[in-house]
Amino acid sequence: MSKKSEETEASASSITRGTSFLDKIKNVTCLNSSSSDSGKGRSKSSSIRVAHGFHLVQGKSGHDMEDYHVAEYRKRKNHVLGLFAIFDGHLGDRVPTYLKENLFNNIIEEPSFWKDPKTAIRNAYCSTDKFILDNSMQLGPGGSTAVTAIVIDGKDLWVANIGDSRAVVCERGSANQLTVDHEPHTERRRIEKQGGFVTTLPGDVPRVNGQLAVARAFGDQSLKAHLSSEPDVRHVPVGSTIEFVILASDGLWKVMKNQEAVDLVKPIKDPQVAAKRLTTEALARKSKDDISCIVIRFG
Template identity: 45%
Template sequence: MAGSIGLLLLLLLLLPSFACMIGSLSGHCCCWLGLALLLLSLFPCCCASCLWQSTDDEDDGGGGDGEKVRLMGLAGEATSPASGGGFSANGKFSYGYASSLGKRSSMEDFYDTRIDGVDGETVGLFGVFDGHGGARAAEFVKQNLFTNLIKHPKFFTDTKSAIAETYTNTDSEFLKAEASQNRDAGSTASTAILVGDRLLVANVGDSRAVICRGGDAIAVSRDHKPDQSDERQRIEDAGGFVMWAGTWRVGGVLAVSRAFGDKLLKQYVVADPEIKEEVVDSSLEFLILASDGLWDVVTNEEAVAMVKPILDSEQAAKRLLQEASQRGSADNITCLVVRFLEQDNQHIRPTNDQAS
């Protein structure tokens, strides 16, 4: 219902322009314009409310819950900041997370942290999922994406293809599960997969991944925004359009150009991830995954500078969250830090605080 009303509002907003073009041929532009304004005046509260619920205006992506323990309930439940962390059994990396409701009235961020043994090899899976239009999409992706991935037959032989196919297949599963829902929902995803000495980062939307290599901050994901030339071209080639509505939006509604869910815009808002691979070597210090609740107020370089002196990954994630809060972030905030450990750091031991 909300999605339908949102589209109605969009049509009403465009009606005056179309009316003037048609009316100019018959001299009735003013009449058409008056009718459009009258319709808008009848539905402003209802349409604006539903459009806000569908897009969540400032909140166009999502984080998640991790450790296979439910961090957050669905939107509207009482929540409090949460944090945690652990080590890989082979001692090669540590991880920490921190997540907060922030200034929002509901929680749509989820995250997932898993350390699994797959065919005898230790695999790390980390993700931040920032929902919009409710928590359903972000929660679904958190619960299913990595489970689907490690079952993929090409997980070791062609990991990039496995990731890409798992993203699109999980999206299809969510859309099927949402068939009976009247409201639309979607989610971003920023994920990191550690397999041996390979780090594979994949994303859709604007939850960002940044690494510190040799002391430098390097973005290893790209925020998917509809005003980017290639994204805009892809959307227009598919029959959609991008327009300004406070920011650039797909169909005047959604501020990210790729996401899970968003069934009403699915033809244009795809769940095809961009994937980047990095080698895990002595120059790679740590990885930061975070929702835009952090990146809206903290630059890549600032985030890396904050994390660098903090060896404890959980404390590093909490530091980022604290800084984003102090800078007035208006969104849910979820931060996840993975620190790569040198093999001679024998004083660092794995703990039982890890997912399996």
Template identity: 40%
Template sequence: MLCNSCIRSVIVQAGIFRETRLQLGNIGRSLNASRGINYKWNRQVFLMSRISMMIDSDSTDTRGPTVDLLKEKEDDGGFVSGWWKSEDGELSCGYSSFRGKRVTMEDFYDVKSTKIDGQRVCMFGIFDGHGGSRAAEYLKEHLFENLLKHPQFMADTKLAISQSYQQTDVEFLDSEKDTYRDDGSTASTAVLVGDHLYVANVGDSRTVISKGGKAIPLSEDHKPNRSDERKRIESAGGVVMWAGTWRVGGVLAMSRAFGNRMLKQFVVAEPDIQEQKIDQEFELLVLASDGLWDVVPNEDAVSIARTEEEPETAARKLTEAAFTRGSADNITCIVVRFHRDKIAPSNSQQD
């Protein structure tokens, strides 16, 4: 999707970007570039720094231990998969990841569970790297950790998600400031707090729910040719060009991402967030990298997943379907199934 040499050569040839020198100091220092980084971004990073300083403040939340639910196994076909089920039996998830036709694996994923103030909190994430795997790996290691530390996580979950996404982007760029790497990553996450679901997205990974048998996307891919994204990029001084597909500066095929230092003025990590209340019509949730969505429409994904009772089997079936249909990318999928209708009625009578 992207390589460092490609970025440098296209930027020089196009003559549309001024050389910037991104200086990221410790959290608490503002983000500055030699040219082109606007006031709004500097102020945003300042706010992220303030948030970081607040993270370790005292909290009245009663928090249980955070459990990493990744119990992976790899079969002879190269598929890595696993599953988890909640103690009350109302929620289960399965995941499957496959390198596919790519030489390297740049997809990462994360599944975590904890309890805060007596409420179950579950987090599911897909991170699709480009130009290298480091950004996606960093998100797996830190994004949910930063979110859980946010002082407003329970009081204002949407705000906490938005700020934690952007804080993590700043921290990743700071961690890479002394390297020559310039990789990036998408993020599509689903955070379940009690009976409220928050889906956040940056890039072209995607989350879809099945509600009453109908496939409903809870995120919209951040593509450079989206009218709102094109307007935002051009207002910041960038351009959207056709180079096999629509790309920011003719380089990056998505308009939002973590990392991508050289395009950071135009390629932001601010997520779109949708909130849903879980009800009896909710059947399952599918999160996946674009290795799936490039060849499997939303309706097909839900249809395939609904044929399997066990979510791990459903996730594996989806990754196999994407590969069979010709996906040339890494393929990673998480399926979350809701089992509220499985609760047995009390005082049942027998004939």
């Protein structure tokens, strides 16, 4: 897994060359799974005060690391974009690897991005999912949840998600969940209307068709008739009352409430230390899933 993200263009023609497409991405960007990854950075613009830290830890569920992240800054059209994401994969790492390399490219290349970011994000999520499904022979049958955050010039925050990876903002010391956990039981009516079903076995969580524990995701071709890739999108103006944002996979949120997470890291000014503190606490609380966390600080 890389601490630096490089822009990688992927097209349908390159996908059809076979599985070497994903192997090349992993080799070039050092994306092979590891037990942990950590790092930090900040905007190089002196007028934009945004800093971030991340920490990812492989879980104890007996499979390779399937979480990936993005944390980088790009300049576009005289604007500075902070791009942050966590992708929580299942049934392999090819779909989250593809998302890491391409989702933000797809979003910011949408013609409507600068005038209507909300529509651009929704369109890009949809087109990205279609590409993954159309190329499932190379990308595999798996899927991924996603939570993405785009900070424009340190002033505007656009958050989107599908699945149960979550974004929580700290404003005046209080936690405010910006995303929606897309759980099967909350979308049962839609799933059943589309010909699927939701089961809840004793000691287990609700699952779509007895398999997947989220109602929305990228990929998952075998379940796609009953899954959605429509993201929830939220805009937050970044004012003086916004202190920081936490992005994390469900490996954190399964064992920690929103306010607990905010209270735990509020006194910690270094966002990398804060992210590591959250993952360490989740491990102490016996979380067995992969645990991935990004903390974005403003001001």
